[in-house]
Amino acid sequence: MAEIVIRNLRKEFGAFTAVKESSFTIGDGEFFMLLGPSGCGKTTTLRMIAGLELPTSGEVLIDGEDVSQLPASKRDIAMVFQMFALYPHLNVRKNIAYPLVSQGMPKAQIVAKIAEVAKILGIESILDKPVGGLSGGDRQRVALGRAIVRSPKAFMMDEPLGALDAEFREHMAEELRALHDRMHATTVYVTHDQLEAMQMGDKIVVMNHGVVEQFGTPREIYDHPAMLFVADFIGSPSMNFLRFEGGFRPGDEAVTLSGVQIAIPQVQEDAAGRALVLGVRPEHVTLNDAAQYRGKIETTEYLGTTQIVTIATANGTIKARIPSGQHVGPGEMVGLTFTTSRLSLFDAGSGRAFRTAANAGVHHG
Amino acid sequence: MAEVILNGVSKAFGQTQALKNVSMTIPDGAFVVLLGPTGAGKTTTLRQIAGLDHPDQGDIRIGGESVLAMTPAQRAIAMVFQQYSLYPHLTVRDNLAFPLRSPVLNRPAAEIAKRVAEVAEVLRISHKLDNKATQLSGGEMQRVSIGRALIRSPRIYLMDEPLSSLDAKLRADLRIELKRIHADLGATFLYVTHDQIEAMTMATHVGVLDRGALVQFGTPREIYENPVSTYVASRLGQPRINLLPADAFGPAPAGAAQIGLRPEHIHIGEGQEATIRRVEHLGDQTRLHLHLGPHEIITLADTETRLAPGDTIAIRPQSALWFDASGNRI
Numbered sequence: 001m002a003e004i005v006i007r008n009l010r011k012e013f014g015a016f017t018a019v020k021e022s023s024f025t026i027g028d029g030e031f032f033m034l035l036g037p038s039g040c041g042k043t044t045t046l047r048m049i050a051g052l053e054l055p056t057s058g059e060v061l062i063d064g065e066d067v068s069q070l071p072a073s074k075r076d077i078a079m080v081f082q083m084f085a086l087y088p089h090l091n092v093r094k095n096i097a098y099p100l101v102s103q104g105m106p107k108a109q110i111v112a113k114i115a116e117v118a119k120i121l122g123i124e125s126i127l128d129k130p131v132g133g134l135s136g137g138d139r140q141r142v143a144l145g146r147a148i149v150r151s152p153k154a155f156m157m158d159e160p161l162g163a164l165d166a167e168f169r170e171h172m173a174e175e176l177r178a179l180h181d182r183m184h185a186t187t188v189y190v191t192h193d194q195l196e197a198m199q200m201g202d203k204i205v206v207m208n209h210g211v212v213e214q215f216g217t218p219r220e221i222y223d224h225p226a227m228l229f230v231a232d233f234i235g236s237p238s239m240n241f242l243r244f245e246g247g248f249r250p251g252d253e254a255v256t257l258s259g260v261q262i263a264i265p266q267v268q269e270d271a272a273g274r275a276l277v278l279g280v281r282p283e284h285v286t287l288n289d290a291a292q293y294r295g296k297i298e299t300t301e302y303l304g305t306t307q308i309v310t311i312a313t314a315n316g317t318i319k320a321r322i323p324s325g326q327h328v329g330p331g332e333m334v335g336l337t338f339t340t341s342r343l344s345l346f347d348a349g350s351g352r353a354f355r356t357a358a359n360a361g362v363h364h365g
Numbered sequence: 366m367a368e369v370i371l372n373g374v375s376k377a378f379g380q381t382q383a384l385k386n387v388s389m390t391i392p393d394g395a396f397v398v399l400l401g402p403t404g405a406g407k408t409t410t411l412r413q414i415a416g417l418d419h420p421d422q423g424d425i426r427i428g429g430e431s432v433l434a435m436t437p438a439q440r441a442i443a444m445v446f447q448q449y450s451l452y453p454h455l456t457v458r459d460n461l462a463f464p465l466r467s468p469v470l471n472r473p474a475a476e477i478a479k480r481v482a483e484v485a486e487v488l489r490i491s492h493k494l495d496n497k498a499t500q501l502s503g504g505e506m507q508r509v510s511i512g513r514a515l516i517r518s519p520r521i522y523l524m525d526e527p528l529s530s531l532d533a534k535l536r537a538d539l540r541i542e543l544k545r546i547h548a549d550l551g552a553t554f555l556y557v558t559h560d561q562i563e564a565m566t567m568a569t570h571v572g573v574l575d576r577g578a579l580v581q582f583g584t585p586r587e588i589y590e591n592p593v594s595t596y597v598a599s600r601l602g603q604p605r606i607n608l609l610p611a612d613a614f615g616p617a618p619a620g621a622a623q624i625g626l627r628p629e630h631i632h633i634g635e636g637q638e639a640t641i642r643r644v645e646h647l648g649d650q651t652r653l654h655l656h657l658g659p660h661e662i663i664t665l666a667d668t669e670t671r672l673a674p675g676d677t678i679a680i681r682p683q684s685a686l687w688f689d690a691s692g693n694r695i
Contacts, residue, residue: 037532165402165403165559166559166560166561167402167559168402170605177643181642181643192532193533194533195533195647198645198646198647198648199645199647199652217646218645218646218647218648219646219648222646222647222648223648232534234648235648235649236533236537236649237537238534281648281649282649283649283668299541299544299545301540301541301544301565301566302565302566302585302586303562303565303566304565304589304601304602304603305628305629308566310541321649
């Protein structure tokens, strides 16, 4: 298994730049997510790591060796695609054996290898079945088996669960992650689904328009988004943005929204008067009749143990996640408080998060 | 608007029994969501009501009269599909007006203009009326296709996963919008999805289908809190309900084969020892994957928790759902 270092990687297709000078490190044995909306450059990045595209400039290092100009076959990487392409005329065993047979591995060794992989994936009972009649899940497992059997240095997965329905996707996501926990193989996984990234990943790179917006653990990215884009992309519902005009100095511990002082983590930067955004996650909004900052309830959505309440404020519409036992109805005026330690403060123009006591030390892209 | 009644509806395609004796009343003004995995019979149900297919057995009544002998057009229903098929060469205005100009309806121009303006207002696309359909974003296109259904004031709206091809954010916005439209119009909706959040947040009633049979019909809260079987219990709730052998935590009621525990049914701090296998920080919730002896359990912890893989915690059920050997609720 391997560590993968991406250094100033860039890819142009004619006049279009798909990936702009990206740098990050994928640790040995990590489950690493490339996350972003369609067209952000995540698949192009994956394809450059795998060797299916050659970068315009920059380097890909696998275990310290620069492979950026090597063809895919020389990199010892296995790819798993969204559409699991199996050989329809071969049975499960032969599909999994195929990469080993083509490497010329001795037969006895192949038999042992297949037995091991089938056990890991729990598909021992279907080894002699044709792939034609298999369920979606079993087909996916066979495709995984074919990738695992070679014991490559790393796995590249391009939205492998994208074509599955919601319920089955969640099940396969758990299974993939459990498989990773047993094998500890370095895995790079492309997805546009933020929940999938949060659920499965050890680390996440969030990309947008070919640029790495943030790089960190799911928790860092959720709690301390470095950019407005990241704050908006991660979380469902996403982070609320309260827009206001103002300024602050290092050491300030409050901002003023519509005449009401709101406590924030201590600011470590300077900003003259400008358009600002106070970011607050829905679960950090509390309804409190005594609070000075007011809003009007628009809608409520029941979600089992919690409910999502949409509230109109003077600084924009926000959503709160509150216990479903708390009774509120459309049209009611309510007071709002925010969990101070979890607030983010952004520059509305550049989208950058200001450094505060809460997010000091979090990486930007 | 109208009440819709299905009475003993069955439908087979060759050897496959797609619907088995489905009876259901969709009250006037209700928002009914049909829930179930791929192949449960959700879309087939819609197609029988719309008149795109004919049931082998049973009756379908809209507003008190049987519609089996009627063509889809005569039934006065509107259908919205997952794939918004707009006319790419027409403007938003012409796409919306299209159903009213059809030979069947053929409304006067002034009335059409008025209806288009009203619907565009409801869907917040008034400023895009003169755009070509191809110049719209995915969310706008889906709003236009919903608008094309709204414009006809049909007796019932049938919607087949209208939001599933949209990204998460747009889905959330349109969810609220559909709910608002439903409240404003007082219209009857029958909506197919396999997204449980859509079912929980929009439905007045949820119908759960299992291999062609309607297994439970009730409010989202009833379905969530009082499921009739393990199958229904597994449809709603994130993370999913934990299903374990009935004696996993000690004595069980007579006849119980499985104990069903939702995360909020699990008390952390006393009881049996469980080992943490994995901690998932999903932001708004933190999931603990636990080993309890040979069993796997998923539950929720405080989002600020410092618990880590390898730690042990004590857990016990504080309430539970019990199921018999065939998965039915006791």
